[in-house]
Amino acid sequence: MAVQAPENAQLSEEELWGEITATLPSNWDKRARITLPLPSVLSLSSAAEEQDMIAFSCDEAHHWGRRAFYEGIMGKFKALLAAFPKELQMTASLLLSEYQQARIALACPVCVYNTLRLELLPEYPSLKSWDL
Numbered sequence: 001m002a003v004q005a006p007e008n009a010q011l012s013e014e015e016l017w018g019e020i021t022a023t024l025p026s027n028w029d030k031r032a033r034i035t036l037p038l039p040s041v042l043s044l045s046s047a048a049e050e051q052d053m054i055a056f057s058c059d060e061a062h063h064w065g066r067r068a069f070y071e072g073i074m075g076k077f078k079a080l081l082a083a084f085p086k087e088l089q090m091t092a093s094l095l096l097s098e099y100q101q102a103r104i105a106l107a108c109p110v111c112v113y114n115t116l117r118l119e120l121l122p123e124y125p126s127l128k129s130w131d132l
């Protein structure tokens with residue numbers, strides 16, 4: 001059953017961060033997850049009908065529905081790593097396996113790719129950033 005976001009569920013970025021930080025008590029780093037109220041989660045999602053989401057703590061707070069993440073983002077990430085002009089076989093293998101874990105200890109694939117690109121930019125100035 002699809003869940004519809006109430007029309008007034010859209011929060012500003014500031015309100016959303018307020019709700020996120022309000023859920024971070026002391027010892028937050030020892031918690032297994034961050035819990036957000038459902039309306040906040042729905043407002044985060046561009047695919048509001050998906051309840052199962054993956055959210056990252058990278059600066060851009062990137063997030064996707066699980067299906068969009070594994071079918072879209074990860075597919076593009078694999079293709080970009082495969083086309084990377086520098087040998088990244090071991091790095092790519094480690095990164096891709098980490099994204100299959102139940103708890104992912106990385107920034108999102110977009111930020112990871114863009115960081116790799118920036119780190120190697122002097123060698124490959126023609127590499128384009130991955131813009132969403």
Ligand SMILES: [Zn+2]
Nearest residue numbers: 058062108111
């Ligand atoms: Zn990101």
